[in-house]
Amino acid sequence: MDAWSRLADTFLNWGYIAEVLPTMFSYGLLNTIVLALTSGIIGTALGILLALMGISRNPVARWIARIYTDIFRGLPAVLVILVIGLGFGPLLNELTGIRSPYPLGIAALSLMAAAYIGEIFRSGIQSVDKGQLEASRALGFGYGPSMRMIVVPQGIRRVLPALMNQFIALIKESSLVFTLGLMSRERELFQIGQDFAANNGNQSPLVAAAIFYLALTIPLTHLVNYIDNRLRTGKEQKHEPDEAAAVIGKGAHA
Amino acid sequence: MSQFTSGSLTGKNLHLAFGSNKVLRGIDIHVEKGTAASVIGPSGSGKSTLLRVMNRLIEPDQGDILLDGRSVLKDNPDELRRRIGMVFQQFNLFPHKSVGENVAFALRKLRKLPKDQAWAEALEQLDKVGLKHKAGVRPATLSGGQQQRVAIARALAMKPEVMFFDEATSALDPELVKGVLALMSDLAKDGMTMVVVTHEMGFSRNVSNQVVFMDGGVVVENGSPEQLFTAPKTERLQKFLSDVL
Numbered sequence: 001m002d003a004w005s006r007l008a009d010t011f012l013n014w015g016y017i018a019e020v021l022p023t024m025f026s027y028g029l030l031n032t033i034v035l036a037l038t039s040g041i042i043g044t045a046l047g048i049l050l051a052l053m054g055i056s057r058n059p060v061a062r063w064i065a066r067i068y069t070d071i072f073r074g075l076p077a078v079l080v081i082l083v084i085g086l087g088f089g090p091l092l093n094e095l096t097g098i099r100s101p102y103p104l105g106i107a108a109l110s111l112m113a114a115a116y117i118g119e120i121f122r123s124g125i126q127s128v129d130k131g132q133l134e135a136s137r138a139l140g141f142g143y144g145p146s147m148r149m150i151v152v153p154q155g156i157r158r159v160l161p162a163l164m165n166q167f168i169a170l171i172k173e174s175s176l177v178f179t180l181g182l183m184s185r186e187r188e189l190f191q192i193g194q195d196f197a198a199n200n201g202n203q204s205p206l207v208a209a210a211i212f213y214l215a216l217t218i219p220l221t222h223l224v225n226y227i228d229n230r231l232r233t234g235k236e237q238k239h240e241p242d243e244a245a246a247v248i249g250k251g252a253h254a
Numbered sequence: 255m256s257q258f259t260s261g262s263l264t265g266k267n268l269h270l271a272f273g274s275n276k277v278l279r280g281i282d283i284h285v286e287k288g289t290a291a292s293v294i295g296p297s298g299s300g301k302s303t304l305l306r307v308m309n310r311l312i313e314p315d316q317g318d319i320l321l322d323g324r325s326v327l328k329d330n331p332d333e334l335r336r337r338i339g340m341v342f343q344q345f346n347l348f349p350h351k352s353v354g355e356n357v358a359f360a361l362r363k364l365r366k367l368p369k370d371q372a373w374a375e376a377l378e379q380l381d382k383v384g385l386k387h388k389a390g391v392r393p394a395t396l397s398g399g400q401q402q403r404v405a406i407a408r409a410l411a412m413k414p415e416v417m418f419f420d421e422a423t424s425a426l427d428p429e430l431v432k433g434v435l436a437l438m439s440d441l442a443k444d445g446m447t448m449v450v451v452t453h454e455m456g457f458s459r460n461v462s463n464q465v466v467f468m469d470g471g472v473v474v475e476n477g478s479p480e481q482l483f484t485a486p487k488t489e490r491l492q493k494f495l496s497d498v499l
Contacts (some may be wrong), residue, residue, distance in 0.1 A: 139336070
């Protein structure tokens with residue numbers, strides 16, 4: 001066997017790929033999606049809370065949000081997952097009887113996602129023109145209702161693409177829960193690929209996992225671009241002739 | 255559109271400083287019920303800040319504000335602002351809501367009108383500014399002049415007793431200024447109490463019946479348009495008029 005066919009066998013051995021596919025389809029894909037989706041949802045909820053604290057007029061709330069964000073954005077993901085997943089294991093077991101580190105993996109991913117998502121929301125909300133708050137308040141809305149009904153919805157709309165990117169990152173980062181030593185049925189795409197690869201001394205199962213990841217992330221990436229484009233062109237100003245002005249202008253001196 | 259009850263507005267000895275920057279240094283202003291007062295003066299003289307202090311978007315450091323002869327400083331500021339409509343230089347329409355919803359929104363949430371009644375009133379108000387047919391579109395699809403007329407409709411829908419205009423035509427293309435000024439003239443003729451911060455000397459001279467000249471955070475001259483434009487007493491006003499006219 002020459003070098004090329006050996007390489008081809010290492011990465012594209014169809015036999016191994018066919019062997020690993022049913023496992024990936026039956027629960028690997030599902031676990032990856034569950035990990036990414038639940039931590040995405042929890043992270044978004046916590047992120048909105050952090051963003052609101054971050055723009056709050058209360059300095060203590062701002063301070064807490066700042067420290068939280070700095071810590072969770074400043075640490076390597078694998079470290080956070082290990083510390084939370086292993087460190088809180090005994091406590092979780094004592095309180096709920098759950099032995100699996102799976103929920104703790106979700107918790108760790110959520111806590112990190114919250115820090116990033118919080119910053120995305122905060123910058124989005126703060127990018128809303130301050131005239132919006134002023135106009136709402138001038139109508140007679142209080143500060144809280146103005147933020148809730150006028151400013152925050154605009155800020156959130158504007159960060160949808162960034163939020164989607166964060167979700168794509170979560171799909172990829174969810175692979176790091178393998179460090180917690182999950183039970184067989186709890187394994188996600190990467191770990192299934194890695195276990196098969198290690199058992200057979202062949203990298204093709206990892207290539208299979210890669211194809212799964214790309215099948216998830218590439219369409220999402222293009223969806224992000226599409227949303228981004230639509231948000232951008234939606235803002236485009238279309239000038240129309242001010243026909244009604246002429247009617248009203250009649251008889252008035254300007 | 256004379257379905258409103260307008261009131262008089264008075265500011266007494268209003269002071270405001272941002273740190274060491276004294277923006278208002280003792281403003282006394284009285285606008286009689288049904289009067290359109292224009293506030294003129296060089297930029298940085300505190301005109302726009304004065305409007306924001308009088309509707310308590312910014313709380314004054316000192317002084318008093320009276321609406322219809324009664325001090326409003328102890329009132330709930332949100333409720334005070336429902337009685338004073340405000341129109342901005344940059345329109346500040348809500349871009350994520352339709353034109354009709356821009357007007358109807360506060361009617362539902364603040365005046366607590368039922369949904370269909372709020373919408374009907376919004377359409378009626380939009381009709382008065384000639385934009386009823388635009389109720390269903392987003393503000394971004396309108397021209398600047400149209401947007402500003404929607405902003406005026408939005409403010410009027412709250413049935414305010416006083417209307418503030420903060421350089422309402424400064425951001426408009428020249429050919430769109432006329433329609434907005436015409437709307438403001440009609441409002442003045444109908445007897446709305448108005449405080450109009452403006453650079454439009456034509457409006458100030460021909461439409462308003464009171465002119466307030468501000469400079470450096472104080473009212474330098476105050477009187478009828480004839481008095482101020484034909485016989486300015488102070489050197490500062492003389493210089494300002496020779497600069498802008």
